[in-house]
Amino acid sequence: MRGPGSPAAPFSRMNGPPAPAGPENALYPLAMNRSLDDFVAEAGLGASPEKIAAAGKRLTLPGPLALDCGVSLPEVTIAYETYGTLNAERSNAILVCHALTSDQYCAGTNPLNGKPGWWHLLIGPGRPVDTDQYFVICANVIGGCMGTTGPVSIDPATGAPYGLSFPVITIADMVRAQAAFLDALGIGDLFCVLGGSMGGMQVLQWAAAYPERVFAAIPIAAAARHSAQNIAFHEVGRQAIRADLDWRGGDYLKHGTTPKKGLAVARMAAHITYLSEAALHRKFGRKLQDRETVAYGFDADFQIESYLRHQGITFVDRFDANSYLYITRAMDYFDLAADHGGSLAKAFPGIKTRFCVVSFTSDWLYPTSESRTVVHALNAVAAKVSFLEIVTDRGHDAFLLDEPEMFATLSGFLGSAARERGLAPK
């Protein structure tokens, strides 16, 4: 049994709805003093493949998709969602790129769980990304598990799920797939490409690969390459998954198992990197979970342990382990400077796109220095770039949360870009 009531999680999950702006000191209400095994024993797939398949919009690319690894994917389906209306000139489209474990349901209500879309605070009618004005498109990345072709998809050559026979993909492949998808939708130029974390990497890749198609670009809490530390944390997660016997060498779908424990541990480790020491201290400190004193055992004595176990196990409900391997790998391979002879500036020669780069003071996963590297490269090519570092103690996850300064900046940036684009009166 899950804990009572709907948990008012003190932090947002990477993909879940951001934490409600409730009292900052609200305790995590779940009866969480249970082992990970209890949880995984009960966990079922929150959204079954059938449910995912039945929900939302699909588009099959007209041709095969050539990948960086040299392989070509013969058949690619893109699962996507749209919000707002495309204008007659087709000039008001905004592509939203999602993060590692997110999905295409960035606004409105996620039909799979009935919760608000993961960026509903930013995107919607009257929001900074106003869907009364803009046509917002969000597509599940290739390699994902929310309907777009990925390791859970059926390989047309074998009639069985790809599993580990799915080719290794890159951020550039994700963006290439999105470009082909937009071509198929009949959308040439984008008014804006917007994304946080891995979504921000895709934004940078978009600007580098298709600068003429991108009028404005907003990479948030992102980096132009994955650092050794970033790769290290991902490797911990991947090893946790692979160490789970239920992973079965990646063939768990064939065997009817799920590497729940491994995936939950991967998520727990990753989740720490989305927060900050200050926020953890503020929320949890050394507070105990449902007890007055430590139990001299290995139950979840501390609230932070309960919280992480909860994060791990709810993740298992909605994410595929092999997808996690593939997408983290794509992020690790990302190095925009290396792709351009070692100089990041060379990724953006003569670019006309206007940029708004945003970072957060307490983000140690993609720290401000990474955003500054991007800004310096853009300055070197005389690009129109604005940059703001937002003061917050909420860590990397801040980009998903209620950050008024971020909303004000994005709203102002988009408003002025819209006037330049002729989308709004001058």
Added chain:
Amino acid sequence: MTVIAQAPALRADLRLVARMVTDGARVLDVGCGDGDLLAYLVATNNVDGRGIELSQTGVNACVRRGLAVIQGDADLDLGDYPSDAFDFVILSQTIQATRAPEQVLSNMLRIGRRVIVSIPNFGHWQVRLKLLVHGRMPMTRALADPWYTTPNIHLCTIRDFLDLAQTLGASMERAIAVDRRGHPHDVGDRALFANLFGVEGVFLLSRN
């Protein structure tokens, strides 16, 4: 580039600065505040403008009015700009608050073909008189904070600044002293006089 919020009436020293900027130039405004000068230059001189501003609220205000401004610091961030990136680099009423004014100025001369700097003049007769008569750190309209909260850690006079420009090998194309009533006077060969009656100095320099 279109700027919606038209610049309000510009401060006297900023009007002088604006007159020195040629039409269509590439301009970097260091410490651009809410973007008043940049917005004015974009609207009237049709410049391709960029800004650097330390405060979050300043950056936000700029971004909202369509200006390309990055959050940064004259001391730390100028070093990362490529040489000759701009026609004009502007630093108004800020150099006295930087940690390394000499380095800031030489960076500006490297980044831009021309540099415009305005300073509050510590050589103004009121400042001198206050120190002489009261024996305390002078506080004036231009220097309104007490010594223990002022951001101005490297105050100088008009003559001091002329010396620094010379030390760095820059040519002084124009030097203007603005008096108490906001009237500009060419410093020319009357530096002693300008240093006494100028509340602020505005300088146009170029690299030799």
